[in-house]
Amino acid sequence: MSRQLGRVVSQILNRYFGEIVEKVGNDLFMYGSKPMGMIIKSTGLPRTQVIESLRTLLKFDLATFEAKDVIVDYKLLPDNILLLIRYPRYLLQMKTKYGSEAEMLVEELLQQASCTATVLIVSVMNKYKDDKEKNLNIVKLKDTFISLATAGYIQQAPVAESNSEIPILVPVATIVPDLDVRELINAMNTNLNNVSDNIYWKVNYDRFHLDFRDEVMIKAVTRRIDDNAGELLKLMLEQMYLSSSSWASDSSPVPLTDLKDGCQRISDNMKNHVEQYLRVIEESTAFIRRTGDAGGGQYSVRIQHALIQLVEALCDHTVTERLGGKAARIFRLIRSKKYIEEDDIQKNAMLPNKECKELTYKLLEEHFISVQPMRKAASAGGMAKAIYLYHVKLHDVAHVIRDMCYRSLHNVMSVSRHTRVLNARLLDKKRRVRTIVHGMRLRGEPQQNIDDVRYIFCIYILRGAWTVEVLDTLTPPEVTSSAEAERRLNTLAASELHLDRELFILTSYFTYQR
């Protein structure tokens, strides 16, 4: 709960839900948990707006509440707010793994935050009904929904326990539903309000995070060694899901024979080199470990260790980019020696004396390394009074880097907000033009109509149909400046997504440290 986190959270809330929700969120972040009356008082907002903001926060699972007698205390969940940035990544994952149907379902579910299976499927169906390209059909959607539920990407939302006035949300085990296609079609033709389905679903972020974690690990091994090694690790992770809990720090051991069987499915050539590959992975990345000799050798995946390695790589990279290659050399040296004295750094880093010292202090100043003074008991002279041991506390460094990520995320978001405000009129105009063109295309109006009138931006009625000047509504300078603004906004959005990737590695590292 750092200050940087608070700033990011408030930026995100502003971007997604507007200023009022931001104010309420900020208030909740500062004071931990507080009841509604206090929020109204400290923010100075009208009661209705606070109610609406709290509804929004609760709906999207960005806050929780807790009943104390008659008073309800609200509490912000900053971690979930950070996940808002990750939504596109979830959708991408769905699209690549399960195809566009799954993507549509998950997108709708993310937008609705939680809804029943019937409503979900029917609303997706209604949304894309006219879209011939997608060629949706309800049976396929239903099957996708069930396979998503089976794979755990979506889960049942917590249910309210209703023995008191104020509900208490209790998580429930997910039961894969049995949906009747005929009922779905019925529901589609009639009013949705009559549907008696009362099991609510929501997206299971954790399942996605598992996928991302595996992806990062596999990618790391593939880069370090080769594709086959990546495949092998993937296989081991698959085995791991069968036998041990998915967030375990070490998987339960898998015998070599099982791995060989699995490799045969990938390629024959792989099978002969399994042992060599295992050895190479173990030695070069330490993502796996040989835990026993029985049955030709037993291997387990060391998830926690792998994440430590990944975070170390991240730290190295950050130091390199911030302070240069030489500082990174010192940083790596200190990490590999665990505790090291200043003189030894100079000897081992092979850098000029002064430069080395400067860099060391710079590292210390930016909190990448820490120093531990050791007092010598009975020593003569001021010189040898104490020795200073430099070392790397990975946990602390990870915190520092996470704060950096928050800070740059905040910067990126505020810059893009500023750009958006500066170009609000242009962007708005452009969007309006785009929607009008889209509408006209959908209605099948002739192209000539679309770009007929020039030099004026207006909407006028011509024989009952909306005809719009489109192409030259934006003057050439406007076109260039709006293109520039859009390019900047896109770059900023992309960097948000990249920062989120880094944050993901760091947060999953922290989950194992607890």
Next chain:
Amino acid sequence: MAGRGRGRGSGISLTHEQIQALGIARGDNTPAILTPPPLFPKLDVKPLPLNCDAATDYMVIVKDQFIEYLHESPAYVKANTRNDGIERYSDKYKLLALDAKKGNILDCVWANIPPELRPNAGRSRVSVKKRKLDDPKEIAKRLQTLEKKEIQDTSTEDMETNEDEVKKETEENDEELEDEHEQEEEIDDGTDYANNYFDNGEDYEDEDDNLDDGPVY
């Protein structure tokens, strides 16, 4: 020895030799004029270029769509009216658009949300308060006890002990009442004095209480 007699906090201050050992020469640390650090410091190193592939482009588009959806939905809470006192031609259309959106309430699972956030929160609270006097039997009972009290009061020659007995009786009656009401209200001593008439000011400025009645023309 320099620095010897400077007290016990020698862990922090360094001796001359130590400073020299740290690589700081005599002229090195002449204090410069102190200024606040620049607001936008120049970057020493240019950051790595972002590699934007198709996947990133896709994610950016999806993100924009999602945000646009949220901005259109009632989840995006807007200030009521921002009026800068200048009439504009477009005001009419903006108001129309606002009115269209105003009726929308965020679609939540109301059972999972505290009662104070539900749309009819104000009304349910009022009905709970009133329920006590709804039942005619209760009223009759209450009246009876009050009548008895009055009779006791008017008969002045009654002994104090007698009064006490009656008091006890009424109290017992009240206790019965209390038991019946315990589910409905948290604090109830049987008399109206116990009712909470205290207004904590939460309902002040509660202009949108009748949201679902639609706009008033």
